[in-house]
Amino acid sequence: MKPLAISAYTVTSAVGAGRAAHVDALRAERTGLTEQRFEDSALACWTGAVAGIEATALPRGLASFDCRNNRLAELALAQDGFSDAVGAARARYGARRIGVFIGTSTSGVRHTELAYRARAEAASDALPDWFDYRTTQCTGSIAEFTRLRLGLSGLASAVSAACASSAKVFASAARAIEAGFCDAAIVGGVDSLCLTTLYGFNALQLVSPEICRPADAARKGLSIGEAGGFALLERAPRSGAVACLGVGETSDAHHMSQPRPDGAVAKLAMAAALGSLPPERVSYINLHGTATPANDAAEDAAVSALFGAHVPCSSTKGWTGHTLGAAGIVEAALSLLVIEQGFMPRSLNTRELDPKLSAAVLLAARAGKVEYVLSNSFGFGGTNCSVLFGAAP
Amino acid sequence: MIACYIRGAGIAAPGLPGFPAARDTLRGVAPYVFAAETAYAPELLPPNERRRATASVRQAFRAAEDAVKGSGRDASALASVFASSDADMAVLHRICAALAQEPRVISPTDFHNSVHNAASGYWSIAVHSMALTTTLSAYDASFAIGLIEAAALVAAHRDVLLVAYDAVAPQPLLGKRPLAMSAGVALILSADAGGAAFGRIDVSLEAAAETACAVAALEPLRVANPALRALPLFELLAGRRAGIVNLRGTGEMCAQVSFTP
Numbered sequence: 001m002k003p004l005a006i007s008a009y010t011v012t013s014a015v016g017a018g019r020a021a022h023v024d025a026l027r028a029e030r031t032g033l034t035e036q037r038f039e040d041s042a043l044a045c046w047t048g049a050v051a052g053i054e055a056t057a058l059p060r061g062l063a064s065f066d067c068r069n070n071r072l073a074e075l076a077l078a079q080d081g082f083s084d085a086v087g088a089a090r091a092r093y094g095a096r097r098i099g100v101f102i103g104t105s106t107s108g109v110r111h112t113e114l115a116y117r118a119r120a121e122a123a124s125d126a127l128p129d130w131f132d133y134r135t136t137q138c139t140g141s142i143a144e145f146t147r148l149r150l151g152l153s154g155l156a157s158a159v160s161a162a163c164a165s166s167a168k169v170f171a172s173a174a175r176a177i178e179a180g181f182c183d184a185a186i187v188g189g190v191d192s193l194c195l196t197t198l199y200g201f202n203a204l205q206l207v208s209p210e211i212c213r214p215a216d217a218a219r220k221g222l223s224i225g226e227a228g229g230f231a232l233l234e235r236a237p238r239s240g241a242v243a244c245l246g247v248g249e250t251s252d253a254h255h256m257s258q259p260r261p262d263g264a265v266a267k268l269a270m271a272a273a274l275g276s277l278p279p280e281r282v283s284y285i286n287l288h289g290t291a292t293p294a295n296d297a298a299e300d301a302a303v304s305a306l307f308g309a310h311v312p313c314s315s316t317k318g319w320t321g322h323t324l325g326a327a328g329i330v331e332a333a334l335s336l337l338v339i340e341q342g343f344m345p346r347s348l349n350t351r352e353l354d355p356k357l358s359a360a361v362l363l364a365a366r367a368g369k370v371e372y373v374l375s376n377s378f379g380f381g382g383t384n385c386s387v388l389f390g391a392a393p
Numbered sequence: 394m395i396a397c398y399i400r401g402a403g404i405a406a407p408g409l410p411g412f413p414a415a416r417d418t419l420r421g422v423a424p425y426v427f428a429a430e431t432a433y434a435p436e437l438l439p440p441n442e443r444r445r446a447t448a449s450v451r452q453a454f455r456a457a458e459d460a461v462k463g464s465g466r467d468a469s470a471l472a473s474v475f476a477s478s479d480a481d482m483a484v485l486h487r488i489c490a491a492l493a494q495e496p497r498v499i500s501p502t503d504f505h506n507s508v509h510n511a512a513s514g515y516w517s518i519a520v521h522s523m524a525l526t527t528t529l530s531a532y533d534a535s536f537a538i539g540l541i542e543a544a545a546l547v548a549a550h551r552d553v554l555l556v557a558y559d560a561v562a563p564q565p566l567l568g569k570r571p572l573a574m575s576a577g578v579a580l581i582l583s584a585d586a587g588g589a590a591f592g593r594i595d596v597s598l599e600a601a602a603e604t605a606c607a608v609a610a611l612e613p614l615r616v617a618n619p620a621l622r623a624l625p626l627f628e629l630l631a632g633r634r635a636g637i638v639n640l641r642g643t644g645e646m647c648a649q650v651s652f653t654p
Contacts, residue, residue, distance in 0.1 A: 096646060116492065125565060131569060132569075133569035133570045137569075140532040144531075144532070153644035157538045158531065160508070161513070176542075176545050178545070179544060181598050196504075199497055199498075200504030200507065249527070250523050251517035251523050255518075256445075256506075257504075
């Protein structure tokens with residue numbers, strides 16, 4: 001693919017709202033995860049809740065979109081001058097010529113859970129009148145909300161490929177721009193806490209009772225977080241500017257909820273993202289690193305097969321938790337911050353590295369020039385996506 | 394504008410049971426007769442996955458297998474785009490109902506089937522495809538958004554299977570998302586003109602009014618399911634008739650499709 005300029009970007013997670021909060025937390029090694037239970041969840045586990053969602057109000061004209069997921073989007077869009085940057089792009093390209101590509105796995109399902117709860121409490125057959133399916137539960141709602149919130153009137157696509165959703169938005173946007181369906185793109189991802197994912201991952205025995213410990217010998221599973229992030233992509237980055245340089249997408253074709261153990265197909269996604277860049281030129285890999293035994297082992301096999309044990313890597317889920325459909329954009333933003341700051345974060349909460357893993361997992365932060373960063377995202381359905389960031393040629 | 398050659402077409406809806414059987418109805422020479430869809434067991438799925446496949450996955454497979462069968466293409470080599478407004482609302486219903494009572498117990502199979510990309514995952518397993526696949530949602534514009542993505546892949550020299558599908562919800566969700574029927578459509582698109590059985594489409598994004606069905610009896614179906622927003626295009630394909638149709642898109646835009654037999 002042709003490199004795409006990243007003209008603006010922002011991220012909001014349990015760590016904080018906006019880029020500066022993430023830089024601070026990465027450097028201070030301060031997690032956003034807490035042992036607090038989400039609402040009335042009975043599950044004892046760590047979660048990564050975003051502060052301020054409850055107090056966030058949607059603009060009056062978009063009140064019908066009100067739900068936890070769209071509030072999180074609203075909060076995230078307000079950070080780092082992102083909406084203003086989109087406004088300037090809209091003036092340049094026109095509202096119809098900026099496409100919107102937003103990843104989510106569960107969209108507004110928390111709203112549907114509340115509607116079913118209200119129905120049970122009222123001993124009613126019907127869902128309550130306040131429940132609006134199209135604007136909250138529907139997977140497309142997050143793309144439509146983002147489009148309307150940013151004053152755009154063209155393409156609006158929700159990409160929903162489980163935990164790779166908001167990595168794959170970079171590929172969809174790149175294709176749409178190259179094909180001429182739009183001149184610029186808003187990419188992003190928003191996923192919010194809900195009982196569906198807490199109880200669902202728990203049913204699969206993938207939720208850790210402790211804080212998540214990626215790559216640790218005693219890792220017990222993931223900690224679920226919520227997050228929102230966005231980036232503005234344009235054609236023709238100026239030489240030397242940090243850009244999106246490649247995206248690779250493959251399918252394991254193995255199992256609906258387990259990764260292919262040998263990582264062979266995930267490796268193909270990484271190789272496709274690199275294109276002609278030799279693997280040894282990559283400075284740092286932001287791992288998917290969910291801290292489930294199977295994910296970390298399969299990803300390690302893939303990374304080791306392509307990079308050997310030479311390229312420093314870590315998962316940042318020890319800070320944010322696994323933000324599911326938002327993980328791709330969160331880790332894209334963190335990858336960009338790593339390049340800007342010349343700072344590679346360690347694998348947070350990892351006490352003893354699993355001796356069965358062979359990739360160069362960072363147990364201490366490292367400073368130095370960071371040229372190219374690869375970010376991995378994998379999901380249910382066997383979907384693999386890797387995105388390469390670095391200076392444009 | 395992106396040129397795509399059509400290698401295969403599939404359809405599965407009440408009264409439109411597969412593209413070959415539906416052809417005369419779509420081109421207006423046979424009357425439309427409503428007939429509820431019979432149960433369908435995806436042919437390409439291994440037994441374990443076939444047992445677990447949900448109604449929406451079966452709907453997607455029904456259209457996709459129809460398109461692949463007619464195309465003579467090796468399905469494993471195709472990239473794929475799955476477009477669905479709502480994925481599986483029966484699974485959503487079971488999970489949300491389970492979470493509204495004590496004890497809260499979600500079935501692990503329901504949870505892995507709850508992802509929007511379940512059909513895409515099952516498809517890659519069924520045809521042993523490691524090629525890229527993506528899954529999109531845009532409410533009633535889902536077909537058009539999927540077609541735009543598929544055309545963009547064709548522009549990048551990929552052969553693509555596009556599948557649009559949605560299945561009717563159980564109550565009480567049906568009251569909030571009142572789809573009148575389950576349905577699916579599929580197309581196999583290529584940048585290469587060689588062996589294109591159905592001619593060519595040129596796809597662009599235009600500010601335009603949606604095109605209604607040419608066959609009046611099909612117009613209620615067009616608005617009955619997001620996948621059937623594609624019916625005006627399928628009428629042109631079935632009739633081998635040149636024409637331009639505008640399909641429901643997002644914002645101010647439609648997917649404009651110009652068909653050349």
